[in-house]
Amino acid sequence: MAKILMNGNSAIGEAAIRAGCQCYFGYPITPQNELTEYMAVNLSRRKGCAFVQAESEIAAINMVFGASVAGVRAMTSSSSPGISLKQEGISYLAACELPAVIVNMSRGGPGLGSISASQSDYFQATRGGGHGDYRTIVLAPSSVQELADLTHRAFDLAERYRIPVVVLGDGMLGQMMEPIEFKYEAPKELSVRSDAMRGAKGRPSKIIKTFTSNPADLERINWSLYRRYGLIKKEETSFDTFLVDDAELIVVAFGIAARIARGAIKTVRDMGLKVGMLRPITLWPFPTEEVKELTSRTKQFLVFEMNMGQMLEDVQLSVAGEAEVSFYGRPGGVIPTPSEVARVVTRLYYQKGLK
Numbered sequence: 001m002a003k004i005l006m007n008g009n010s011a012i013g014e015a016a017i018r019a020g021c022q023c024y025f026g027y028p029i030t031p032q033n034e035l036t037e038y039m040a041v042n043l044s045r046r047k048g049c050a051f052v053q054a055e056s057e058i059a060a061i062n063m064v065f066g067a068s069v070a071g072v073r074a075m076t077s078s079s080s081p082g083i084s085l086k087q088e089g090i091s092y093l094a095a096c097e098l099p100a101v102i103v104n105m106s107r108g109g110p111g112l113g114s115i116s117a118s119q120s121d122y123f124q125a126t127r128g129g130g131h132g133d134y135r136t137i138v139l140a141p142s143s144v145q146e147l148a149d150l151t152h153r154a155f156d157l158a159e160r161y162r163i164p165v166v167v168l169g170d171g172m173l174g175q176m177m178e179p180i181e182f183k184y185e186a187p188k189e190l191s192v193r194s195d196a197m198r199g200a201k202g203r204p205s206k207i208i209k210t211f212t213s214n215p216a217d218l219e220r221i222n223w224s225l226y227r228r229y230g231l232i233k234k235e236e237t238s239f240d241t242f243l244v245d246d247a248e249l250i251v252v253a254f255g256i257a258a259r260i261a262r263g264a265i266k267t268v269r270d271m272g273l274k275v276g277m278l279r280p281i282t283l284w285p286f287p288t289e290e291v292k293e294l295t296s297r298t299k300q301f302l303v304f305e306m307n308m309g310q311m312l313e314d315v316q317l318s319v320a321g322e323a324e325v326s327f328y329g330r331p332g333g334v335i336p337t338p339s340e341v342a343r344v345v346t347r348l349y350y351q352k353g354l355k
Contacts, residue, residue: 003179008144008169011180012103013038015151016075018186021101023050023074025063029082030115031171032105036077046186048072057082061089061102068098069208071196073155077103079171080121081112083129090164091130095210095221099158101151102136103167105174108333116333117172119255122310125166126284133222135229137165137236138283140254144178150281152184159193161232168283170306172256172335232285239287240279243269247276248354250294251345252315253304254280256335261304263338264345273349283311291318299323300352304341307331324352 006014013035016024024039036053043051050067054060060076067074078086083104093100106121108114125138137157139150147169154165192198197208212218242262244250253261258279265275278294280287294301301323303312308331316325328344330336 003181005177005179006144007034007175007177008147009034009105009174010038011144011148012077012151012167012169013042014182015148016101016155017042017046018182018184019152019155020073020187020190021075021155022046022048022072022190023064023067025052025054025060025067025074025076027054027057027060027078027082029079031107031117031174032077032079032103034174035103035105057085058089061086064100065089065093065096065098068093068100069096069197071193071198073099073159073190075101075103077105079104080106080109080118083121083124087124087130090136091128091132091134092210093164094128094134094136094225095132096208097162097225098164099162100164101154101158101167102164103151103169105169105171107171108331114333115171117170117256117306117335118331118333119170119257119306120308120310120331121168122283122305122307125168126286126314134225135163135284137161137163137232137285139165139167140281140283141167141169141173142255142258142279144173144176145180147173148180148182157236161228163228163232168255170256236282237285237287237290238281239290240281242277242279244276244278244294244297246274248274248298249276249300249302249345249349249352250298251275251277251302251304252280252291252311253277254283254311257304257306260336260338260341264341267338267342268345268349271346273346274354275345275349280311286314286318288314288318291315292320292322295319295322300348300354301325302345302348303327305329306335
């Protein structure tokens with residue numbers, strides 16, 4: 001199969017269409033505008049599609065809610081402050097057990113911040129972001145190829161578990177161009193969910209809502225979601241490792257930071273330093289057991305993120321005091337180089353007396 005040179009934002013759009021996306025609702029914000037543009041031009045390839053540039057991020061996420069209620073595959077995309085505005089709608093989707101895909105090509109913050117790539121939205125994505133006891137599956141690609149592959153996976157996971165799924169990229173991944181291949185073709189016809197609201201002919205009417213005045217009813221909903229989240233943890237946790245078998249120091253990084261760290265590790269390996277990496281692909285569910293298992297091999301971890309230390313907390317919880325966890329981060333949209341990270345790794349390696 002021939003490879004195609006695409007930027008990350010466009011690759012997401014093509015993957016979404018091939019995954020059966022019928023409805024896209026968005027609002028312009030840098031650095032993900034190429035995705036909105038791609039969907040505006042290409043979504044019409046699908047029968048019965050709908051593209052709407054909404055009047056706001058709030059409107060866009062509520063349009064996704066309506067489309068999901070109707071049983072079609074729907075998505076929205078934005079960047080950091082725009083995703084903040086969508087949080088109430090995402091909480092509503094979770095409460096009503098509705099599938100949806102939300103793409104966040106994150107940028108520097110807090111506030112409007114900058115338009116440069118950052119990983120400062122980890123807390124927002126992995127802790128739900130909105131109000132209430134809910135989770136979203138969070139997928140963290142580290143290449144343009146993975147942006148496409150994980151977008152396709154996001155639609156399948158959303159449908160399987162009736163849950164919002166977040167694809168958490170960043171401005172660098174969205175803008176960079178790489179050769180990729182699409183391993184799947186768009187389905188000609190999609191089955192309609194059995195719970196889709198497409199008229200009440202032949203059945204009793206049904207109301208989809210997120211409010212109940214009976215706390216006992218809401219408690220049952222919360223326990224039902226909790227059990228589903230447990231199943232997702234068991235079945236869908238994914239990660240990747242690099243040179244960990246003999247590693248005395250393990251770097252934990254995700255997304256574009258993992259690409260940078262990989263280059264740094266190759267450099268220090270050439271110097272004879274035994275360094276490896278674990279890369280979470282699902283940020284939620286986080287690969288807690290896999291990180292914990294690595295403490296039997298090494299007692300030194302370095303968390304590298306393009307923020308002030310957010311995934312750091314999950315790594316600390318995972319090692320449960322069985323290893324020492326150090327941190328290096330660059331916030332605000334500053335993008336470190338592999339050589340910079342290699343210097344940090346080398347200094348830490350010798351400081352800890354590793355050989």
